[in-house]
Amino acid sequence: MKCTVRPSRSVTSQWRYLVSSTAILAFAVGTDALAASDSMRDARCFAKCYRQIAAEQPKCYSGCLNERWINKPGECPVGDLDSVASLDRPCLEQCSSDDFCHAEYKCCRHSCGITCQPPVGLADHRPGLPDVPKVIAVSDYGKALMVEWSAPSPDTSAGHVTYLVQERHHVGVAYVPERMTPWAMVTRTDKIREQFRQLHLPGRWFQFRVAAVNENGTSGYSSPSEQFFVNIGPHVDPPGPPQDLTVSSLKWTNKEYQQCVLSWKPPAESVLPVRKYKVFISVRDGPHVYHKRNVVPADISRFTIKKLNSNSEYFLQVQAISEFGRKRFAGQKASTTLKTKGKKILNSKQITGLKIVVIGSPDKRNLINARLSWRPVTLALKKFHYTLSWSSKDCNDESKPLRVRTPFPLHLMDPNTKKIINSIELVIF
Numbered sequence: 001m002k003c004t005v006r007p008s009r010s011v012t013s014q015w016r017y018l019v020s021s022t023a024i025l026a027f028a029v030g031t032d033a034l035a036a037s038d039s040m041r042d043a044r045c046f047a048k049c050y051r052q053i054a055a056e057q058p059k060c061y062s063g064c065l066n067e068r069w070i071n072k073p074g075e076c077p078v079g080d081l082d083s084v085a086s087l088d089r090p091c092l093e094q095c096s097s098d099d100f101c102h103a104e105y106k107c108c109r110h111s112c113g114i115t116c117q118p119p120v121g122l123a124d125h126r127p128g129l130p131d132v133p134k135v136i137a138v139s140d141y142g143k144a145l146m147v148e149w150s151a152p153s154p155d156t157s158a159g160h161v162t163y164l165v166q167e168r169h170h171v172g173v174a175y176v177p178e179r180m181t182p183w184a185m186v187t188r189t190d191k192i193r194e195q196f197r198q199l200h201l202p203g204r205w206f207q208f209r210v211a212a213v214n215e216n217g218t219s220g221y222s223s224p225s226e227q228f229f230v231n232i233g234p235h236v237d238p239p240g241p242p243q244d245l246t247v248s249s250l251k252w253t254n255k256e257y258q259q260c261v262l263s264w265k266p267p268a269e270s271v272l273p274v275r276k277y278k279v280f281i282s283v284r285d286g287p288h289v290y291h292k293r294n295v296v297p298a299d300i301s302r303f304t305i306k307k308l309n310s311n312s313e314y315f316l317q318v319q320a321i322s323e324f325g326r327k328r329f330a331g332q333k334a335s336t337t338l339k340t341k342g343k344k345i346l347n348s349k350q351i352t353g354l355k356i357v358v359i360g361s362p363d364k365r366n367l368i369n370a371r372l373s374w375r376p377v378t379l380a381l382k383k384f385h386y387t388l389s390w391s392s393k394d395c396n397d398e399s400k401p402l403r404v405r406t407p408f409p410l411h412l413m414d415p416n417t418k419k420i421i422n423s424i425e426l427v428i429f
């Protein structure tokens with residue numbers, strides 16, 4: 001009969017707290033064997049309580065998780081810590097007993113502080129601990145990866161043994177050890193083979209390793225399996241469309257232009273990891289449609305669109321691109337539209353008090369200077385133009401009046417005093 005142990009809610013949350021505090025400390029040492037939660041301690045307690053009757057299991061399990069796990073199997077490494085490695089390692093006071101260290105790590109004192117270290121001296125057939133397993137086979141079962149490993153030799157009386165399975169992988173045509181991800185926990189199981197549907201990911205090289213755990217702990221993880229490639233097949237689906245495409249923070253950057261932030265979430269589905277995003281911007285300006293294209297790295301899912309024209313409708317699209325070798329797979333585009341703000345135009349009715357203050361006599365070039373004034377517009381917007389237009393008549397030919405309408409923008413903000421100038425000099429000819 002297979003029995004499962006369900007820890008009560010309170011135990012779990014208390015446990016998480018313990019785990020996270022040690023995980024942060026352990027992270028500073030920079031070792032890859034550390035995961036966010038302590039599956040090793042979990043597995044040990046599972047093995048310890050396995051033979052209890054069902055009613056006793058939850059109590060046994062929570063009791064085990066809460067007890068201090070001191071005297072973890074194995075010895076602290078000596079020598080190497082004191083000599084070579086201390087240069088690139090801060091001298092930490094990281095732990096006070098094995099209990100503070102993650103997984104099978106031990107609290108070890110050396111010339112440069114006290115830190116959590118992987119134990120040594122856990123050779124096979126150490127009394128009280130199960131043997132180190134060996135990964136026998138990794139195979140492709142069509143929709144899942146099957147991993148098999150060896151059970152401990154039957155003569156060991158290791159009590160109940162449970163297994164922790166870890167994987168690491170990378171995407172690519174060829175296997176490159178340096179590109180492998182850190183080891184990640186896949187599962188704990190009592191069986192000696194498991195199928196992993198979630199790992200049947202085409203185009204990836206996988207390695208697995210397994211640790212056998214009993215009530216006393218573990219002798220450590222097996223050596224990594226041979227790398228196994230999950231075939232990519234003749235057809236690869238491109239990534240799905242990016243999700244939740246959103247325009248935000250639309251604002252004026254100066255008198256002419258606006259800007260906004262376009263953000264999105266990665267596609268829900270992508271056989272291969274997304275390498276980059278393409279952002280397409282198009283806008284109609286009269287009879288023309290302008291297009292712009294930008295590339296954003298995969299780890300960034302936002303893009304600031306600058307120099308947006310006012311009062312325009314933009315069509316925005318984002319597309320995820322994945323790659324395999326030299327092949328590119330362009331996904332479906334997600335799209336949205338953006339309407340920019342119109343410029344605030346004051347019509348002439350809003351300008352009051354317009355009058356000609358002085359008109360001079362014609363000068364040598366027959367030009368007349370005039371001074372106009374009007375009331376300043378007391379709006380909240382501080383920076384704006386006045387547009388002044390006027391018409392003139394040719395005095396010699398009244399039947400054919402020459403009307404010149406010359407609107408021209410004026411910066412009527414005095415750059416020195418920052419005060420709005422509400423009178424200008426006008427040259428009439």
Ligand SMILES: *[C@@H]1O[C@H](CO)[C@@H](O)[C@H](O)[C@H]1NC(C)=O
Pocket residue numbers: 127128129157158159160214215216
């Ligand atoms: C665990 O270790 C103790 C002390 O070394 C030993 O007596 C015991 O048999 C071990 N448990 C198993 C299941 O081997």
